[in-house]
Amino acid sequence: MPATSRPVRRTAHRPATRRRAAVVAAATAAVLVVAGCSGGGGQGSDGGRAQDLSAQELEWSECMAPSVAEGGGPSPSPLPGGGTWECAFMDAPLDYSRPDGETIELALIRARAGDPAKRIGSLLFNFGGPGGSGITALPSFAQDYEKLRSRYDLVSFDPRGVGRSQPVECEDDRALDAFFALDSTPDDNAEVKTYQEGLRKFADACEKNSGADLPHVGTADAARDMDLMREVLGDDKLYYFGISYGTELGGVYAHLFPERVGRAVFDAVVDPTATAEQGSIGQAKGFQLALGNFAKDCVARAEDCRLPGSTPAEIEEFVVGLLAELDKRPIDGIGERRLTQTQATNGIAQALYSKEYWPYLEQGLDEADGGNGGLLLALSDSMNGREQNGTYSNSQSANAAINCVDDKARYSVEQTRARLPAFREASPVFGDFLGWGLLGCSAWPVPGTWAHPDVSAPGAAPIVVIGNTGDPATPYAGARAMADALGPGVGVELTYKGQGHGAYNSGDACVQRAVDAYLLQGKVPAGGTVCP
Numbered sequence: 001m002p003a004t005s006r007p008v009r010r011t012a013h014r015p016a017t018r019r020r021a022a023v024v025a026a027a028t029a030a031v032l033v034v035a036g037c038s039g040g041g042g043q044g045s046d047g048g049r050a051q052d053l054s055a056q057e058l059e060w061s062e063c064m065a066p067s068v069a070e071g072g073g074p075s076p077s078p079l080p081g082g083g084t085w086e087c088a089f090m091d092a093p094l095d096y097s098r099p100d101g102e103t104i105e106l107a108l109i110r111a112r113a114g115d116p117a118k119r120i121g122s123l124l125f126n127f128g129g130p131g132g133s134g135i136t137a138l139p140s141f142a143q144d145y146e147k148l149r150s151r152y153d154l155v156s157f158d159p160r161g162v163g164r165s166q167p168v169e170c171e172d173d174r175a176l177d178a179f180f181a182l183d184s185t186p187d188d189n190a191e192v193k194t195y196q197e198g199l200r201k202f203a204d205a206c207e208k209n210s211g212a213d214l215p216h217v218g219t220a221d222a223a224r225d226m227d228l229m230r231e232v233l234g235d236d237k238l239y240y241f242g243i244s245y246g247t248e249l250g251g252v253y254a255h256l257f258p259e260r261v262g263r264a265v266f267d268a269v270v271d272p273t274a275t276a277e278q279g280s281i282g283q284a285k286g287f288q289l290a291l292g293n294f295a296k297d298c299v300a301r302a303e304d305c306r307l308p309g310s311t312p313a314e315i316e317e318f319v320v321g322l323l324a325e326l327d328k329r330p331i332d333g334i335g336e337r338r339l340t341q342t343q344a345t346n347g348i349a350q351a352l353y354s355k356e357y358w359p360y361l362e363q364g365l366d367e368a369d370g371g372n373g374g375l376l377l378a379l380s381d382s383m384n385g386r387e388q389n390g391t392y393s394n395s396q397s398a399n400a401a402i403n404c405v406d407d408k409a410r411y412s413v414e415q416t417r418a419r420l421p422a423f424r425e426a427s428p429v430f431g432d433f434l435g436w437g438l439l440g441c442s443a444w445p446v447p448g449t450w451a452h453p454d455v456s457a458p459g460a461a462p463i464v465v466i467g468n469t470g471d472p473a474t475p476y477a478g479a480r481a482m483a484d485a486l487g488p489g490v491g492v493e494l495t496y497k498g499q500g501h502g503a504y505n506s507g508d509a510c511v512q513r514a515v516d517a518y519l520l521q522g523k524v525p526a527g528g529t530v531c532p
Contacts, residue, residue: 053091053103054231063087063109066136070163071385071393076139079111080146085139086110090232092160092225094216104166104213106225107158109135111142114150121235121262123152123519124226126159128244128268130219131399133163144505145241147512151520152239159249160225161210161217162398168217169209170397171202173390177337180384184342185327185432192413195436200443206401207445214446217398218405219453223253227260237262237461239519243502244268244474250463251455251482254490258460263519267466268502271478272455272485276409276441277419280434281426282475288427290352290472291316293499298362306366319348320428322369331373334381339373345433347379352472354500404441408448411438455482460490462524464515468506470499483527495530503531 063085065075076085089105113119125145127137134156145154158165171179179202186192206214226249230238239262242250247266254261274282295312298305309315323341330338351361357379364375385393411419416438423435441448457463463486467479476495483491496503496511503511510531517523 053093053099054228056091056232058088058090058108058232060086060088060110063135063139066133067164068391069167069394070133070136070158071395072387072391073136076109079149080143081114083111086112087135090157090229092228094166094213096221096224104160106160106166106229107135107164108155108229109138109157110153110155111138111149113153114146118151119153120151120520121153121237121239122155122230122233123148123239123241124229125154125156125241126243126246126249127156128246129162129395129399130159130222130245130249130402131162131395131397132245133158133393133395135163141505147516148241148519153233155229155233157225157229159217159222159398159402161213161401162394166213167210167394168206168213168397168401169394170206170400173392175201175205176384176386176392176396177390180346180380180386181338181340181343183327183340184436185345186436187327196413196439196443199439202400203443203445206397210401211445214401214405217401218449219249219252219402220256220449222249222402223256226253227257230260235262236260238264240264241519242266243504245270247465247474247482248272248453248455251457251486252453254457254460254463254486255453255455258457261457261460261463263461263522264463265466265504265515265519266463266479266482267504267515268471268474269465269467269479269482270474271481272453273481274478275451276407277438280437281423282477283473284423284427284430284434286472286475287349287352287430289475290470290499291319291348291429293470294352294358294361297358306362308369316429318369319365322365323429326368326373331368331371333373333377337377339368339377339380342433343380344368344373344376345430346383347376349430349472350379350383356500400440400444404444404448405446406449406453407441408451409438410442410444410448412442413439455485457486457490460486462492462518463490464494464518464525465491466494466496466503466511466515468496468498468500468503470497471501473501492524492527493529494525495528497530497532 063076066073087109089107091103092106093099094102094104125138135158138156160166161168179198182195182198183191186195238260240250248270250266251272292312295315298307298315299312307315308318323344326341326344330340333339351357368376385395420435423431465479465483467476469476479493483493494514498506504515508531514525
């Protein structure tokens with residue numbers, strides 16, 4: 001889900017689990033106290049690589065605390081059962097078409113396998129985005145993958161442009177506050193002009209501060225980085241766990257290097273056949289579905305539901321009305337900051353990533369109806385990578401840079417307006433928000449690469465593709481599209497009938513058994529397996 005309907009069609013967020021819930025809880029707790037409650041040469045083969053880079057030896061050492069660009073916070077906690085996280089930097093070509101040219105440093109993190117005698121290799125994770133830091137995500141979710149660590153070194157990384165890997169830099173914190181408060185569903189020509197000016201100012205800042213890097217942060221380059229990591233880590237095959245956008249990255253890797261795919265799992269799957277417009281409409285439908293499920297749950301609790309309405313439709317109408325009022329009159333938020341319609345919509349979307357957040361959503365909507373927008377603003381801040389001290393990670397800057405160098409589409413105002421009816425039909429709550437987001441890359445200084453990525457991978461080893469029927473950010477249909485696009489004998493589809501973004505981290509025993517059996521023992525699940 002894009003932050004404030006910006007240049008993105010892919011979700012910038014990983015599956016909601018304990019750490020993610022804790023981040024939201026910390027942000028909302030503070031509010032409650034106050035409130036009294038790639039170019040990169042395109043697709044093909046290696047594209048050339050300096051031999052000394054594949055032979056480099058990484059210097060692993062104890063990890064430092066995450067940088068501001070990675071979201072800040074303390075150093076990684078000790079591993080379950082003891083042991084420490086190790087970090088290193090790997091050199092990679094800035095431009096793979098010039099393998100002997102300038103290099104950049106990519107940050108990696110690992111936890112060594114618990115049973116070295118039975119070690120298979122390194123299991124590389126990408127938790128989504130684009131723009132998410134693997135350096136912060138992997139330690140946060142370590143307990144979920146402890147069984148996999150029995151036979152793998154668990155490894156993740158900050159992709160190029162992200163966190164501490166040559167991070168894309170755009171606007172400063174104060175300017176980002178203003179940017180994320182922009183009215184991203186303009187009602188007249190004056191509001192359209194203001195919105196476009198905001199997008200151009202953001203893009204100009206990215207070009208000014210990171211212009212030389214912007215052509216080289218695309219998904220194809222990140223896939224080539226992963227192949228270099230595979231070599232440097234000493235594996236003949238890439239063992240991979242991709243989540244959300246990480247599934248698209250994994251699909252592009254499989255297309256570029258099918259013969260090097262080892263055991264791989266894609267969870268919360270991006271539809272690789274969808275254009276930017278189709279992907280955004282899919283998300284509109286997905287978030288509307290999730291909102292409807294939230295409303296059904298609220299109605300089922302009868303008097304315990306704090307929201308007005310005796311049917312799910314009436315609760316959804318209440319949400320539409322609340323957002324319309326916020327469009328006219330923002331309300332008090334946190335400190336001097338006000339809650340705008342855009343930020344409220346963003347906060348609602350954030351809370352729909354996991355059923356764990358539904359109580360926050362119910363409370364936030366109820367309080368906003370009474371004039372207190374603090375909780376919804378805190379949820380929106382979490383989506384946008386804003387800390388309580390006002391600093392931002394670079395997740396949204398990287399998200400924009402990666403999406404805009406990937407996607408060819410550049411929409412005009414006229415083209416966007418013509419598509420709004422389809423978006424509104426898809427979702428009365430999120431339609432305008434995502435429809436106007438088509439303008440996101442219109443001012444971007446670097447051209448895009450593809451209408452959608454090619455993930456066909458003939459000859460690759462089986463890839464387990466997991467779709468969640470209640471996923472708002474990567475709708476269920478994307479899993480079937482990915483499995484089909486990977487090709488016969490490659491994509492193996494598994495269905496999870498659940499809520500929220502992703503499946504493995506939901507704790508569902510059926511999903512975890514299937515994934516663990518494949519990654520640890522090589523047992524491919526039967527295609528079409530359904531987990532209740």
